[in-house]
Amino acid sequence: MLDTTQTLLTERTMSKDIKISAKGVDVFYGDTHAIKNVDLEIENKAVTAFIGPSGCGKSTFLRCINRMNDTIDICRVTGDILLEGQDIYAKSVDPVQLRARVGMVFQKPNPFPKSIYDNVAYGPTIHGLAKNKAELDEIVEQSLRRAAIWDEVKDRLHQPGTGLSGGQQQRLCIGRAIATAPEVLLMDEPCSALDPIATAQVEELIDDLRQNYTVVIVTHSMQQAARVSQKTAFFHLGNVVEYGDTNKIFTNPEDSRTESYITGRIG
Amino acid sequence: MLTLTFFAILALALAFFVIGRSRAVAVVHGDVRLLHSRPNFHGILALLLSAICGIAVLLLLGTMGAVWIETHLLSAILSAQPDMSPIEAELVLSDARALASGGIASKSDPLRLEIAQQVARLGALHHWGTVIVSLVATLVAGLWALGKISSDWRARNRSETIIRRILMLTAAIAVLTTVGIVLSLIFETINFFNNIDWQVHKFLFGTTWSPLSGVQAGKLDPDKVGAVPLFAGTLMITVIAMLVAVPVGLFSAVYLSDFASPRVRAWAKPMLELLAGIPTVVYGFFAAITLAPFIRNSGEAIGLTIASESALAAGIVMGIMIIPFISSLSDDVINAVPQSLRDGSYGLGATKAETIRQVVLPAALPGIVSAVLLGVSRAVGETMIVVMAAGQGANLTANPLEAVTTVTVQIVMLITGDTEASTAAGPAFTLGFTLFCVTLLMNIAAQRVVRKYRELYD
Ligand SMILES: Nc1ncnc2c1ncn2[C@@H]1O[C@H](COP(=O)(O)OP(=O)(O)OP(=O)(O)O)[C@@H](O)[C@H]1O
Ligand SMILES: [Mg+2]
Numbered sequence: 001m002l003d004t005t006q007t008l009l010t011e012r013t014m015s016k017d018i019k020i021s022a023k024g025v026d027v028f029y030g031d032t033h034a035i036k037n038v039d040l041e042i043e044n045k046a047v048t049a050f051i052g053p054s055g056c057g058k059s060t061f062l063r064c065i066n067r068m069n070d071t072i073d074i075c076r077v078t079g080d081i082l083l084e085g086q087d088i089y090a091k092s093v094d095p096v097q098l099r100a101r102v103g104m105v106f107q108k109p110n111p112f113p114k115s116i117y118d119n120v121a122y123g124p125t126i127h128g129l130a131k132n133k134a135e136l137d138e139i140v141e142q143s144l145r146r147a148a149i150w151d152e153v154k155d156r157l158h159q160p161g162t163g164l165s166g167g168q169q170q171r172l173c174i175g176r177a178i179a180t181a182p183e184v185l186l187m188d189e190p191c192s193a194l195d196p197i198a199t200a201q202v203e204e205l206i207d208d209l210r211q212n213y214t215v216v217i218v219t220h221s222m223q224q225a226a227r228v229s230q231k232t233a234f235f236h237l238g239n240v241v242e243y244g245d246t247n248k249i250f251t252n253p254e255d256s257r258t259e260s261y262i263t264g265r266i267g
Numbered sequence: 268m269l270t271l272t273f274f275a276i277l278a279l280a281l282a283f284f285v286i287g288r289s290r291a292v293a294v295v296h297g298d299v300r301l302l303h304s305r306p307n308f309h310g311i312l313a314l315l316l317s318a319i320c321g322i323a324v325l326l327l328l329g330t331m332g333a334v335w336i337e338t339h340l341l342s343a344i345l346s347a348q349p350d351m352s353p354i355e356a357e358l359v360l361s362d363a364r365a366l367a368s369g370g371i372a373s374k375s376d377p378l379r380l381e382i383a384q385q386v387a388r389l390g391a392l393h394h395w396g397t398v399i400v401s402l403v404a405t406l407v408a409g410l411w412a413l414g415k416i417s418s419d420w421r422a423r424n425r426s427e428t429i430i431r432r433i434l435m436l437t438a439a440i441a442v443l444t445t446v447g448i449v450l451s452l453i454f455e456t457i458n459f460f461n462n463i464d465w466q467v468h469k470f471l472f473g474t475t476w477s478p479l480s481g482v483q484a485g486k487l488d489p490d491k492v493g494a495v496p497l498f499a500g501t502l503m504i505t506v507i508a509m510l511v512a513v514p515v516g517l518f519s520a521v522y523l524s525d526f527a528s529p530r531v532r533a534w535a536k537p538m539l540e541l542l543a544g545i546p547t548v549v550y551g552f553f554a555a556i557t558l559a560p561f562i563r564n565s566g567e568a569i570g571l572t573i574a575s576e577s578a579l580a581a582g583i584v585m586g587i588m589i590i591p592f593i594s595s596l597s598d599d600v601i602n603a604v605p606q607s608l609r610d611g612s613y614g615l616g617a618t619k620a621e622t623i624r625q626v627v628l629p630a631a632l633p634g635i636v637s638a639v640l641l642g643v644s645r646a647v648g649e650t651m652i653v654v655m656a657a658g659q660g661a662n663l664t665a666n667p668l669e670a671v672t673t674v675t676v677q678i679v680m681l682i683t684g685d686t687e688a689s690t691a692a693g694p695a696f697t698l699g700f701t702l703f704c705v706t707l708l709m710n711i712a713a714q715r716v717v718r719k720y721r722e723l724y725d
Contacts, residue, residue: 113629127616
């Protein structure tokens with residue numbers, strides 16, 4: 001019985017192509033063991049949700065995927081994370097290039113102290129994505145449109161991005177991340193500062209992004225995870241307790257801890 | 268004795284604090300929740316009231332009493348000998364004081380002896396009166412405060428009001444001192460301009476500075492008080508100093524905050540700050556004895572004749588002196604730029620250099636601007652290095668290899684020179700006032716800039 005589920009699972013994962021695959025990943029902050037031997041395969045052009053109680057390591061694992069943990073001195077990552085089969089922690093990999101391919105939206109909106117336009121143009125400019133001003137304008141407009149904020153800011157593009165409301169800032173940050181045209185977009189609770197309307201817009205955007213990008217999203221909202229994701233990983237105390245199709249996790253979880261979390265009994 | 272009284276008042280006040288506190292507890296039989304103010308506030312109120320009353324009486328009686336005694340004695344002398352001039356009367360009084368304290372007087376006639384007796388009597392009276400009355404005032408105020416203690420006595424509000432007043436008073440002292448200094452500068456400046464018959468343009472735009480060479484009967488020669496060379500010298504040295512200090516200071520701040528490992532940072536930052544602790548005299552003789560000859564020798568090696576005192580040497584050393592100000596302050600503001608901004612930039616695939624140049628530095632700009640301005644005002648006000656390394660001759664030149672002088676150096680020369688103080692003070696105060704105006708304008712301009720950026724980025 002167990003064997004057949006195993007083969008079924010393997011077949012299913014084999015049938016889709018895998019964008020990111022983590023094998024035996026451990027993360028330490030000094031002596032804190034934040035991620036414990038995690039194996040995870042993230043599908044290409046799909047939305048994967050990370051759920052789990054606060055402090056269980058969702059953000060930490062997310063940050064491993066584009067090596068943002070490099071900026072934390074005390075953080076140590078072991079194990080392998082492969083992006084399209086290539087080990088991103090290999091010596092030959094430049095984290096700067098990696099992060100251009102794997103973009104990130106943070107939990108707290110962090111617009112740069114620049115104009116709205118310059119915020120979005122920042123990534124495309126440093127990566128030379130636009131040949132001229134007209135192209136750059138186009139990228140900025142498209143990104144802001146996709147981030148569902150264009151209408152609100154089109155008349156004030158040259159005012160500071162820090163002058164926007166929290167929710168607008170977050171959508172600006174999403175637009176900024178899309179403008180760099182990454183292959184993978186990591187989003188750490190992108191909607192925690194948004195009202196329901198903006199949240200719905202961002203969720204629509206995430207659904208839309210799935211056509212071209214691989215999206216990994218951390219969320220505390222079960223409904224959101226159920227709505228936007230195809231795959232869900234449940235983190236608990238640094239372990240991935242359960243990982244599989246979102247439908248399956250939310251309707252028929254295998255692990256009792258998953259069940260109690262999604263029904264609201266732990267976390 | 269009066270000092271002793273002062274401490275006695277403080278001790279009494281402390282005692283009132285302790286008594287007040289326990290009394291407050293006692294009136295509600297230990298249930299402090301019934302009190303409007305916590306026991307400590309009752310104690311503090313008793314302490315403040317008794318100390319303030321005591322010290323105020325002590326100061327008032329101490330000073331006013333002395334003044335009253337003086338006028339009383341002088342009038343006593345004059346009524347005994349009506350034809351005496353006031354100055355003679357004062358002489359008699361000071362002789363009498365000397366006699367009273369067993370010193371040597373110029374003469375000892377019956378009048379002096381009589382006054383000396385009065386001095387001794389009144390002095391003792393005044394002394395003991397002050398001591399006793401101020402102690403009594405302390406006691407009365409403290410006992411009054413103790414008597415007021417009850418469950419709904421608003422000791423907290425009252426003591427907070429008193430403390431607020433005290434804070435206001437100290438703030439007022441700081442402000443009034445500043446106002447006083449500025450006013451005295453203004454008066455001396457007006458005197459000086461009077462002295463040169465209000466030919467203000469000669470001071471502001473004249474190019475010859477030699478104010479003491481043309482003095483005739485206390486009158487200055489308006490053609491020799493042109494301050495342009497001094498301000499030009501100040502400007503040149505400041506510019507050279509900032510050319511050294513800003514790049515080095517800013518880059519070292521960037522290195523320390525974003526590139527250095529914690530270990531390097533741990534020793535490099537204190538080392539840099541150590542530079543700020545070196546007295547400027549030391550910088551001065553370093554400039555004069557080491558750097559200036561070095562510059563002259565290297566100039567000679569390529570066929571340039573360079574004065575042994577040069578603006579360049581002074582400016583460079585002054586720049587070195589200012590580095591720690593700029594680097595330390597900039598380091599603080601760069602560190603204050605939230606990590607989340609850096610993360611946002613890294614997350615978009617920016618390199619460290621791009622992040623610093625395009626995100627961190629713009630965000631830190633207001634702080635960096637004020638750091639640089641602090642550096643500029645240090646440079647403008649610095650004297651010691653210039654005295655030793657840049658020379659004293661008021662030379663109007665654009666060549667940094669020649670000797671120049673600065674405003675502050677000339678002020679020193681005027682005040683420490685052997686010309687009569689009343690003549691030298693005019694030009695010195697006027698220079699000081701002009702310098703004050705220049706730095707004030709600079710600060711205002713800088714604050715405008717900073718505010719504009721704040722609005723943009725906060
Ligand atoms: N910079 C850091 N330094 C030290 N410990 C850290 C750091 N960041 C995270 N940790 C620790 O790692 C563990 C996992 O943290 P993480 O931020 O990944 O949790 P999370 O699942 O994202 O929680 P939340 O849902 O509240 O965002 C926590 O125990 C946390 O205390
Ligand atoms: Mg988190």
